[in-house]
Amino acid sequence: MNAKGLFQRIRESKVYYSLIGLIALLIISSVAAPNFLSLNNFITIFRQASILLILSAGLTAVLVTGNMDLSVGATAGLIGCIVAQLIKTGMNVAVATLIGLMIGALVGVCNGLLAGILPGFVATYATNWVMTGLGIVVMHGQVIYDLPPSFTQLGVGYIGPIPNLVIFATIVVVIIYILMSMTTFGRHLYQYGANPLAARYAAVSVRTVMLSAYILCGICAGFAGMLMTARLNAADAAMGSAYGMQTVAAAVVGGTSLAGGEGGILGTVIGALILTIIVNVMNLLGIPSYAQGLVVGAVIIGMVLFDINSRIRREKKLDA
Amino acid sequence: MGKTILTAKHITKLFPGMKALDDVDFDLQEGEVHILVGENGAGKSTLSKCILGAYQAEEGEIIYQGEPVKFSGTKDALARGIAAVYQENSLVPYLNAAQNIFLNREYRTAAGLLDSKRMEKEAKDLLVSLNCDYINIKKPVKMLSTAEQQMVEIAKALSFKPKIIVFDEPTSSLSDREVESLFEQIHRMKAEGIGIIYVSHRMQEFPLIGDRITVLRDGRKIRTVGINDCTNEELVNMMVGRDVSQVYVRSENPYKEEALRVDNLYDRSGRVQGVSMVVHKGEIVGLAGLVGAGRTETAETIFGIRPMASGEIYVYGKKVQPKNPKQAAKIGIGLVSEDRKTQGLALRQSIAENIEAVSWEKDFPGFFVSGRKVEERALKYKDNLRIMTTSVRKACQYLSGGNQQKVVLGKWLNYDPDILIFDEPTRGIDVGAKMEIYALMDKLATEGKAIIMISSELPEIIGMTDCMYVMHEGRISGKLDRSEYSQERIGQLMMIGQEGE
Numbered sequence A: 001m002n003a004k005g006l007f008q009r010i011r012e013s014k015v016y017y018s019l020i021g022l023i024a025l026l027i028i029s030s031v032a033a034p035n036f037l038s039l040n041n042f043i044t045i046f047r048q049a050s051i052l053l054i055l056s057a058g059l060t061a062v063l064v065t066g067n068m069d070l071s072v073g074a075t076a077g078l079i080g081c082i083v084a085q086l087i088k089t090g091m092n093v094a095v096a097t098l099i100g101l102m103i104g105a106l107v108g109v110c111n112g113l114l115a116g117i118l119p120g121f122v123a124t125y126a127t128n129w130v131m132t133g134l135g136i137v138v139m140h141g142q143v144i145y146d147l148p149p150s151f152t153q154l155g156v157g158y159i160g161p162i163p164n165l166v167i168f169a170t171i172v173v174v175i176i177y178i179l180m181s182m183t184t185f186g187r188h189l190y191q192y193g194a195n196p197l198a199a200r201y202a203a204v205s206v207r208t209v210m211l212s213a214y215i216l217c218g219i220c221a222g223f224a225g226m227l228m229t230a231r232l233n234a235a236d237a238a239m240g241s242a243y244g245m246q247t248v249a250a251a252v253v254g255g256t257s258l259a260g261g262e263g264g265i266l267g268t269v270i271g272a273l274i275l276t277i278i279v280n281v282m283n284l285l286g287i288p289s290y291a292q293g294l295v296v297g298a299v300i301i302g303m304v305l306f307d308i309n310s311r312i313r314r315e316k317k318l319d320a
Numbered sequence B: 001m002g003k004t005i006l007t008a009k010h011i012t013k014l015f016p017g018m019k020a021l022d023d024v025d026f027d028l029q030e031g032e033v034h035i036l037v038g039e040n041g042a043g044k045s046t047l048s049k050c051i052l053g054a055y056q057a058e059e060g061e062i063i064y065q066g067e068p069v070k071f072s073g074t075k076d077a078l079a080r081g082i083a084a085v086y087q088e089n090s091l092v093p094y095l096n097a098a099q100n101i102f103l104n105r106e107y108r109t110a111a112g113l114l115d116s117k118r119m120e121k122e123a124k125d126l127l128v129s130l131n132c133d134y135i136n137i138k139k140p141v142k143m144l145s146t147a148e149q150q151m152v153e154i155a156k157a158l159s160f161k162p163k164i165i166v167f168d169e170p171t172s173s174l175s176d177r178e179v180e181s182l183f184e185q186i187h188r189m190k191a192e193g194i195g196i197i198y199v200s201h202r203m204q205e206f207p208l209i210g211d212r213i214t215v216l217r218d219g220r221k222i223r224t225v226g227i228n229d230c231t232n233e234e235l236v237n238m239m240v241g242r243d244v245s246q247v248y249v250r251s252e253n254p255y256k257e258e259a260l261r262v263d264n265l266y267d268r269s270g271r272v273q274g275v276s277m278v279v280h281k282g283e284i285v286g287l288a289g290l291v292g293a294g295r296t297e298t299a300e301t302i303f304g305i306r307p308m309a310s311g312e313i314y315v316y317g318k319k320v321q322p323k324n325p326k327q328a329a330k331i332g333i334g335l336v337s338e339d340r341k342t343q344g345l346a347l348r349q350s351i352a353e354n355i356e357a358v359s360w361e362k363d364f365p366g367f368f369v370s371g372r373k374v375e376e377r378a379l380k381y382k383d384n385l386r387i388m389t390t391s392v393r394k395a396c397q398y399l400s401g402g403n404q405q406k407v408v409l410g411k412w413l414n415y416d417p418d419i420l421i422f423d424e425p426t427r428g429i430d431v432g433a434k435m436e437i438y439a440l441m442d443k444l445a446t447e448g449k450a451i452i453m454i455s456s457e458l459p460e461i462i463g464m465t466d467c468m469y470v471m472h473e474g475r476i477s478g479k480l481d482r483s484e485y486s487q488e489r490i491g492q493l494m495m496i497g498q499e500g501e
Helices: A003-012 A016-032 A039-064 A072-088 A093-117 A120-139 A149-156 A164-182 A184-194 A196-201 A206-232 A243-253 A265-285 A289-319 B044-052 B074-079 B097-101 B116-129 B146-159 B176-191 B203-209 B232-240 B295-302 B325-331 B340-344 B351-356 B371-384 B401-415 B431-446 B458-464 B487-495
Strands: B004-015 B018-029 B033-037 B059-064 B067-069 B082-085 B164-168 B195-199 B212-217 B220-226 B258-267 B273-280 B284-289 B308-315 B318-320 B333-336 B419-423 B450-454 B467-472 B475-481
Touching: A003 A016, A016 A265, A016 A289, A039 A072, A039 A164, A039 A184, A039 A206, A039 A243, A039 A265, A072 A093, A072 A120, A072 A206, A072 A243, A093 A120, A093 A149, A093 A206, A149 A164, A149 A206, A164 A184, A164 A206, A164 A265, A184 A196, A184 A206, A184 B351, A196 A206, A196 B340, A243 A265, A243 A289, A265 A289, B004 B044, B018 B033, B018 B044, B018 B059, B018 B195, B033 B044, B033 B203, B044 B074, B044 B082, B044 B164, B044 B195, B074 B082, B082 B146, B097 B116, B097 B146, B116 B146, B146 B176, B176 B195, B176 B203, B203 B232, B212 B232, B220 B232, B232 B431, B258 B295, B258 B450, B273 B284, B273 B450, B273 B467, B273 B475, B284 B295, B284 B431, B284 B458, B284 B487, B295 B333, B295 B419, B295 B450, B325 B333, B333 B401, B340 B401, B351 B371, B351 B401, B371 B401, B401 B431, B431 B450, B431 B458, B458 B487, B467 B487, B475 B487
Parallel strands: B018 B220, B033 B195, B033 B212, B082 B164, B164 B195, B284 B450, B284 B467, B333 B419, B419 B450
Antiparallel strands: B004 B018, B004 B059, B059 B067, B212 B220, B258 B273, B258 B308, B308 B318, B467 B475
């Protein structure tokens, strides 16, 4: 493929506008903060983005079906705590990790079943509280630290110059990318999200589709929770809560529509990177943390507006 | 006939890349019903939208009540007495009929609160004058039937006391009784001197209400004729621009085998009450009846989307019990559903994705999807079905009704079930596309599919089917073989559930 063909393909791709946003942010950042453009800083950015990436990758599958999962942060926190407790009792790390993933899947089943009878937004807002509460119960209101290195290594170790976290995030993103855009399962996710009724008339087993999206999301949350604990070398019931809305923001900034049927994992990767870079560059510039929220909020509004407007303009062009 | 109320001269409306209207003249007189016909994309809606102020023409002028006008929008036109009743209704689903009719211009009491009593009374009066007093004005309109919603829409238009009303396909979702009362109202409006622009595909209605007909094709005006100066055949020829002597095609059926047998079928909601029918291989069997007679419900019960209460279904002699559409499809039953926009298509998805909609797992049993194969398949159906589009990657929302319907058909052809149920397959699409769909149905039957055709248009169901079951209030009121067909017999079975003496 020649350069022009490649450019054409990028232009037509759905992540085009989020990509423009990311590039603009990169340019502004490197001008504003001279120490931004360095290999070390980029590795830091990717490492900081890893857990957000894993969580929002799973969430994207749910959003594409037109549903919502507000519980990913709390689920991650809960599973991080459970796994820490299991390991503290002397359980083999591999077994504990596996149990963590299975609990994630189980949470997905609960969310999926509830979202079948209630609006997903409400159902998972409720399970969000349930998970947070369970986390406190599991921890007896305390914090655990000093976990064995065989476990913490997952979160703090490196392979060569690359942090393990980045490798895990890459693997998760690639798997979910393949699932969502190259398999019949993925096609059903989009089909269901674009029009649930038509999917039913098209002989798609819609309950299975929705349930599997939530299960995938739950497993990702479980995995992210364990990595969180390993990275911190500690478990605390509240550690996931900060991620709750941030995951939604990452997906939406990346162009995934809350109405379902549109968006994808590439956009979410871009969205998660944008959110992480903003914070990174503000730290480099020494902007106080109390002012950072203001900027993050403004960027989210700006990005989504830009994305929506550009899409509308492109659709009008197609319509003619 | 009265004096001219509206004249449109040399109207040209440009859309990016095309001329939607090209130098069109049109005029409307007081107390006249002027019918606009043409294929989809011919410019009927564009012309009526220019008159309604929804579009501003690039060239030409509109003279209304003797003065040239330029409406800034539909509100402006409405305030000057030009109202519209659209095919797809614009009611707010959660508000009731009275609230919808007075939306944005609610009566208030002295205290500034909503005067519901007065609005409900006036709404009631309007509906009574439309012979629709059976409509409950306190129910949210989403709980009313499509036909009832349409009547509310008409009541709303009339409440503006308009001088011109534009009707865009008003009867496509109405039952015969409702069509009749609508026509009564149109005659009454005519007598009051209201000018009516009537956009429709239903040629059998024209002589009942029309005064003049204007035929549009490809954005140009072909001719304006008096209602009695032109045969249906000439009209169709003008619309499609070629000779169409044969609209319906139905070949000999070479097969004898029984494909589908339904015995004493009941659904759980009581809409289907003991339906029995037999469809042979290679046969097109009609399912006629009024709107609400239970035809769609019967189809949906067979297709597994509506829970079955009792009864038996046999497919090629084997007893089956589809509990959901997925099982029905596996057994070999496909349903081309009635409402293509909500049930048939995911409008935001591409043509290619919609054509695969039923078949992802069948076409890609190895779990992994090949984008190239999806596109190849879509291109095949684009050619075979003559879907007019620049690309199969285009979202279905940008296609005309006829082309959308072809995509729905392509979706099921791609899955290739033995038994196909077509529910109103030609609703709201133009003559040219209709004929292509008839030819396709005939071809499918000849290839050995068993077909059930549900339709509210008697000429097409008579023209296309080998035999026919007529439904009345959830039951089969009679079965007629092709040799026994007559409008009267079918009409009696539909209307009163039995044949007269």
